[in-house]
Amino acid sequence: MSRWYIDKAAQNDIAVSCRIRLARNIEGLPFPNRMTADDRRELNNRVKDAILNSNTPFSKSLKYINMCDIPEIQRYAMVERHIISPEFAAKTEECGIILSQDESISIMIGEEDHLRIQVINAGLDLKKAYDLAESVDTLLCDTLHFAFNKDLGYLTECPTNLGTGLRASVMLHLPALENSGEINGLIDSISKIGFTVRGMYGEGSKSLASLYQVSNQITLGISENSALENLLVITTQLIEKEKQARQNLDIIKLEDICWRAMGTLQNARILSSEEMINLISRVKLGKSMGIINKECSPIKILIEAQPFMLMQAKGAMDAADRDTSRAAMVRELLL
């Protein structure tokens, strides 16, 4: 099993990836923003022990990483791979994560909540992602006692997570809806019925590469299954609308746009992150519409050519050097 952004489904489908996040807190410990250094150490040790002592084949596939051991470039490369949040990468206090080998499971310890259990998969199999997150949840709740209230459900730092503590999201590639302008109306409608549409890197981030993250907003008074089902319905509708909008595109203009993007990516010697992202989006559209038949992995390139991923592979450098190094990397990946 490979990382989500390398998986074939991410390259071709409108649904690039789906993500489950469960917010959990341990009874008797203060919330992270009020923790002392000792509390923090205790939290990390308890979570680490819960994993290591459970001693199942599943728990053995997970490892604990002390974030203090991870240099800044690699931390932000993790953000770019969607494994941790930018806020978590910026933390200066002791903190750790639990990570599976393929990075589909990651648990941030001491982010906004004590635990943020996350599962990310390529494609749209929300059920599979949720089942995996639930099995991690089960593994941990045997040892750790999660703060839970009969009426409110799981207790969380922020009231918007109270209840299920579940945030399920799907990253969709919607270039045709963006091009037709329909996307804005759809975002408005969706937000009125309890869903949020955000850019590629979550809250407050701009939509890049026509990638939109659709996620449930409501966690209180709704079961996990209902939340997932509703998200799936909304997502399926968006995918259908995107497919329709693609049928309305002028095929010659589309071929021109997609192939020019490929030509620039294959030839540029200076390539900013922003331009790379825009061009990759066009190549992905071309691939999924059968216009570009060349074997290539747009989402893999999109992630690997991000600034910190690039520096993780090639060493620290300034923005100008990154742009030439990125161009070289992208050319090689598209040979």
Place this chain on the structure above:
Amino acid sequence: MSRWYIDKAAQNDIAVSCRIRLARNIEGLPFPNRMTADDRRELNNRVKDAILNSNTPFSKSLKYINMCDIPEIQRYAMVERHIISPEFAAKTEECGIILSQDESISIMIGEEDHLRIQVINAGLDLKKAYDLAESVDTLLCDTLHFAFNKDLGYLTECPTNLGTGLRASVMLHLPALENSGEINGLIDSISKIGFTVRGMYGEGSKSLASLYQVSNQITLGISENSALENLLVITTQLIEKEKQARQNLDIIKLEDICWRAMGTLQNARILSSEEMINLISRVKLGKSMGIINKECSPIKILIEAQPFMLMQAKGAMDAADRDTSRAAMVRELLL
């Protein structure tokens, strides 16, 4: 011997091509703008006979073409190949040209003057072009009696051609001087010492593809040799200045610009004439600076992908179809 724009020198050198034009008029016939249809017929017959009756191997390599037999698309394709002037292509009266097989020699009969003898070659061998033009001049003046005045020299319709009737020009590729802005000052200086700088398609035409035609302005009181020598001096200086300006270009940015141009030309599905010309200029620069090592012929593409050349090859079509057809042609030429 191949056509000038296919010749290797045109692809790589700063001096793309050079051209000699001799204006000649026959004694006793009114100038073309005051000719009757009978005069015109007589002019054409006399020139045709002068060529055909001279019966030398050289004259046998030339053929007479009645422009009435040439459809509009092919006429303007000749303009695009620099064989005839746009004014000549637009003529509705009976007129003809003499053309050599490789099209390096062309004689417009009844343009502004009775005869416009033209030789065009790739590269900068002005002497060779002039010698060839002179041999045509000699061949014709044996039979036709050119209007010549001891004091004024050859008599021409327009006083700016009086004297030698010689217009020598060199087409230079000056992207670095254009980029640095130096070109404007140079054009000013050159025009003050009796030379003219024009765009790719002569008088009144914009500079496209950073191609500039430098030509002598003075034809009176100066020998042919002096005019040619002066032009060669000016041209050589411009070439040197262009070479210096190229050394000042940022090599990474230059590589980026040249390769992106290549990538777009190799991938676009819609390509306007203007964009093609701009991109070809960058590819030519890249080739002559050793950045682009791919075997290709930018000037050949530049000419063959012009609107009428394209329609001559692929049939009459509207502008939108030309843009897709041009893109397909250019992709094929750059395979």
